[in-house]
Amino acid sequence: MREKLRHSFRNLGLGLLCFTVAAQQVAHAQSQDSTFNKKALNDSARKAVKSSYSFQQPDSKIPVLFGTQRKEQVLQSQSLLSGNELLSFPVAQIEASLYGKFPGLYLVQSSAKPGEDAPSAALRGRVPLVLVDGVPRNLNSINPEQIASVSVLKDALATSIYGMRGGNGVVLIETKRGGIAPRRISFTAQTAIQKQLNIPSFLNAGDYSSLFNEALANDGKQPVYSADDIAKYRNGSDPVRHPDVDWYNTIMKEKAALQRYNLNFSGGNEVARYFVDLDYLSQDGFFVSDPNRNSYETNNSFKRYGFRTNIDADLTKKLLLSLNVFGRIRNGNEPGGVDGLLLGMTGTDLIYTSLFRTPNNAYPVLNPDGSFGGNQQFTNNLYGMVIGSGYRPGYNRNLGVDLSLKQDLDILLKGLYIKGKGSFNTYYSELINRSKSFAVYDYMPNPTGTPIINKYGTDGSQNNGSILEATNRQIYTELFLGYDHVFGNHEWNASLNYNKDSFTNRTDLNLDNSALAARLQYNYSKKYFVELVSSYMGLNRYPTNKQWGFFPAAGLGWDISKEDFLKSFKALNTLKLRATYGKSADNSGAGNFVYRQSYGGSAAVFFGNPATSNGSMIEGTLANPNITWESVNKLNAGLDIAALDNKLQFSAEYYRNSYSDLLQQRGTNASGILGNTRPNENIGKRTYSGVELMAGYYGKTGDMNWFVNANASISKSKLDFIDEVTQPYSWMRRTGLPVGQAFGMVADGLFKNQAEIDNSAKVDGYKAVPGDIRYKDLNGDGVINVFDEQAIGSTKPMVFYGLTAGFNYKGFEFSMVWNGVTNRNVMVNGPGTYEFQSIGVGGYGQAFAHHLDRWTPETAATASYPRLTVGTNINNQRNSSFWLKNGSYLRLKNVEFAYSLPQSWISHIKLDRARIFINGTNLLTITPLERVDPEVVAWDYPNQRVFNVGINLQF
Incomplete structure (x- = not known):
């Protein structure tokens, strides 16, 4: 493994050396060019401030698929963000810096686990395709300093040109390139402190044992803890047999470090331009370590090493060569260990799951002799899992090269050009298992002799194996012919x-x-606009005669501000109406030749007398010979307004995306009758519609430049057809409701006494007692069962929004980002909510502070939680409106303060800029939710608040 790492670093280092030397040579050749001066640089910086916050002038170039367009030409639904806006976010994954920035883009970070903390993204309800420099890629290979812009493309006119891959929208990342400018060297160093949010409030051992006895009594069982036991748990007089361990603070650190270092070079002249970027990130987890016990690190962590070199060279006056070389190494680590009872969980996931299932009185951390505490019920010590189970490193790398040539063909026809592009990407991922098992010991002191010690498990030797998790390669090729020309008023x-x-x-x-x-594209006098796009695309995963499809789209626009009757309104720069309609598709669910019937190996079958073993095959999921892509028809209408020298900008859009041929299993025929699993078929239909608004203003007051940019999205969805089984009651139907709508019982408080139970509908298969959740009998048949389940929570369209604002004044800078969402429902249940949940330990699971407010006869009128039980309660723990909560929130996602030292202070040490900054994420959250983070609802790796300080030096 070390050899592989050294080999990878050697290759990356050689590549960096070659390209950096080349870049430096180009830089040196033009560094003395007298046409460049500080004033030009300062002017450029002022323009960057304005463009950083999405205020583009009409002649600004806007990235689109397979090219660029001037802002005034754009008819498609497209939002653009400068890469500079991402630099204030101290996050490991790029996606986490997009919160609140784009109308229509909804983000949820369900886990903050290092290396796996990228939020999921939905663009107008669907998962978008990501392109980096025009090539489909993930975002793991990129860091903020490399990004020039992020574009979100949403309607058919923007994405139909990408055929059956653009149906869900596209996130387009463009990386930075060099320009005709003096050499610039930029170095950024930053270090951050991470703190976990919404830490669970676990019960102390005394309260836990008391409530556990209560739960047993509620279940009709005898208590297991005596009054003396409970007293010893409370007073701490017997820490071996009656421990009270704060497990969270025993195995977790209060804070963890995050560091990033970035070095980049850029510049160029009329012959060659370059951008070179080197980046390092280190993110620690929160587990404690024990260097006295281990010579290796057991804490979970994530490290990333990346580089990028973008070079543009004019081989002739008409021939441009562009070369991108980039790569990254991502190394992860976590504690070892595996638990078959917990579905084979390992490392970090296993520890967090066990933390929610281990009460504070389970066992001591260490016995008096230093051995790991444990017993027959708890055979895996949490502290031992963190520092004594070995470790599991993960290693992956990717390397990519983009090469393109662009030749002007003015000699044939003015405005004609041709471009060829090729890209190669390779990816490799390996997981290494160096975990080991350890024994736990149940230590029973003996006042009259040697302690009685029972051993559970074994102290095993360390494993040394590896698993090839993934390896793949991608080859992308493109041949492009373009023509741009203006004939008078015709473009x-x-x-x-x-x-x-x-x-x-x-x-x-x-x-x-x-x-x-x-x-x-055509426009007349920059007033009337027409655009037509189409693609004819094929995928080799579909049947031979059904691989290709045609996907057209069209758009119309009218800039009314250019009309004579509005020319007197000098303050109005743009008043453009636009509308687009077209067809696109999504082929991501095509599968692996599923139109052919598959067969796999089966257990041996014996025939004959005497019986002999014969090989056999078993039929896999039924084939679907008619499989095809998922289609979507998209309608988009928009209004764009710019005024006051384009300082004030506003846009409003309405969209309606009608999806058909969605891959779903039929619900009317059970697979048990067939004896096999039904395939996914193109039968589903859904509609996503909504309104998106964006408004911004860039202003200047004296020496202060300031800006504000806000957006809001109203997102509605509808299940038009899902082939659901015939439902006996209308409230049970999913068809016609929003996508992902929660279903369950309608809770009607808690039963206060037996009289209420006697006068209420009976729960099918369960005998209710006081303190249980009462449900509404929707069909009035006197029985609570599946026929009483309906849509629960809000069915209103979800609204999400964002605000970015800030200013700079004489070297001082301030910016902030807010994001929020309303009409959002979340189900708050599971081991982090229910009491005494466990696997394989007899129900002795954890309990929490909110269980103190459980129902008892004395608290019947005020209790907020049902009566306590041990293990699973089929009545109280079923999906219902009792556990469905309002998941709305408003979050101060990011704040940054910065100061750039005066030029007079730094010029004598040859610095162009020295900028000191402090920023942070997740600084404030306003939500009606209690106990849980509005994003990490399932009690996965908790969300984090990050405080970061750094410095940027430019030469």
Whole structure:
């Protein structure tokens, strides 16, 4: 493994050396160019402040698929963000810096586990495709300093040119490139402190044992803790047999470190331009370590090493070469260990799950002789899992190269050009198992002799194995022919391109997406706009005669502000109406040749007398010979307004995306009758619709530049068809309701006494007692069962929004980002909510502070939690409105303060800029939710508040 790491670093280092030397040579050749001066640099910096917050002038170039457009030409639904806005977020994953920035883009971070903390993204209700420099890629290979812009493309006009891969929208990342400018060297160092949010309030041993006895009594069982036991748990007089261990603070640190270092070079002249970036990130987890016991690190952590070199060179006056070389190494680590009772969980996931199932009185951390505490019920010591179970490193890398050539063909036709592009990406991921088992000991002091010690488990030797988790390669090719020309008041832009994306995973056959795409734009006098796009795309995972499809889209626009009757309104710069309609698709669910019937190995079958073993095959999931892509028809209408020299900008959009042929299993025929699993078929239909608003203002008051940018999205969805089973009552139907709508019983308080139970409907298969949750009998048949389940929570459209604002004044800078959501429901249940939940330890699970407010005869009128029981309660723990909570929130996602030292202070040490900054994330959350974070609701790895300080030096 070490050899592989050294080899990878050697290769990366050689590549960096070569390209950096080349860049430095170019820089040196033009560093003395007298046409560049400090004033030009300062002017450029002032422009960057304005463009950083999405205030583009009409002639600004906007990235689109397969090219760029001037802002005034854009008819599609598209939002743009400067990469500079991402730099204030002290996060490990790029996605986490996009909160509150884009209308239509909804983000949820369900886990903050190092290396796996990227939030999930939904663009107008669907998961978008990500492109980096025009090539489908994930975002693991990129860091904020490399990003020039982030574009979110939403409607058919924006994405139909990408055929059956653009149906869910596209997030387009463009990386930075060098320009005609003096050499600039930028170095940024930052260090942060992470603190976990919403730490659970576990019960102390005394309260736990008392409530556990109460739960047993409620279940009709005898108590297991005597009054003397409970007293010893409370007074701490017997820490071995009656421990009270604060497990969270025993195995967790209060804070963890996060560090990032970045070095980049940029510059160039008329012949060659370059951008070189080196980046290092280190993120620690919160587990404690014991260097006296281990020579290796057992804490979970994540480290990333990355580089990128983007070079543009004019080989001739008409021929441009662009070369991107990039790569990264990602190393992760976590404690070892595995538990078969917990579905084979390992490392970090196993520890967090066990933490919610281990009460404070389970066993001591260590026995008097220093051995790990434990007993027959708890055979895996939490502290031992953290520092005594070995470790599990993970290692993955990717390397990519983009090469393109662009040739102007003015000699044939003015405005004509041709471009060829090729990209190669390779990815490798390996998991290494160096875990080991350990024994726990049940230590029973003996006042009259040697202690009685029972051993559970074994002290095993350390494993040394590895698993190839993933290896793949991608080859992307593109040939592009473009034409741009203006004839008086007539402007034409046309392009035709062929592209192919070939992806190979391990030894699988290639997954090939191939497309022929075209775009035609026309505008008259920059007032009337027409755009047509189309693609003819095929995927080799579909049946031979059903691989290709045609996906057209069209858009119209009218800038009313250019009309004569509005020319007197000098303050109005843009008043544009636009509308688009088209067809796109999503082929991500195509599977692996599922139109052919698959067969797999089966257990041996014996025939004959005497019986002999014969090999056998078993039929896999039924084939679907008619499988095809999921289609979508998209309608988008928008209004764009710019005024006051484009300082004030506003846009409003309405969209309606009608999806059909969605892959779903039929609900009307049970697979048990067939004796096999039904395939996914193209039968589902859904509609996503909504309104998106964006408004911003950039202003200048004296020496202060300030800005505010806000957006809001109203997102509605509807299940038009899901082939659900015939329901006897209308309230049971999912069809017609929002996508993902929660279903369950309608809670009607808690039973206060037996009289209420006698006068209420009976729960099917359960005998209710006082303190249980009471449910509404919707069909009035006197029985509570599945026929009384309905949609619960809000069915209103979800509204999410964001605000970015800030200023700079004489070297001082301030910015903040807020994001929020309303009409959002979350189910708060599971081991972090229920009492005494465990696996394999007889129900002796954890309990929490909110269980102190449980129902008892004395608290019947005020209790907020049902009566306590041990283990599973089929009545109280079923999905119902009792556990469905309002998940709305408003969060101060990011704040940054910065100060740039005066030039007079730093010029004598050859510095162009010295900027000191302090920033943080998740600084304030306003929500009606109690106990849980509004995003990490399932009690996974908790969300974090991060405080960060850093410095940026530019030469």
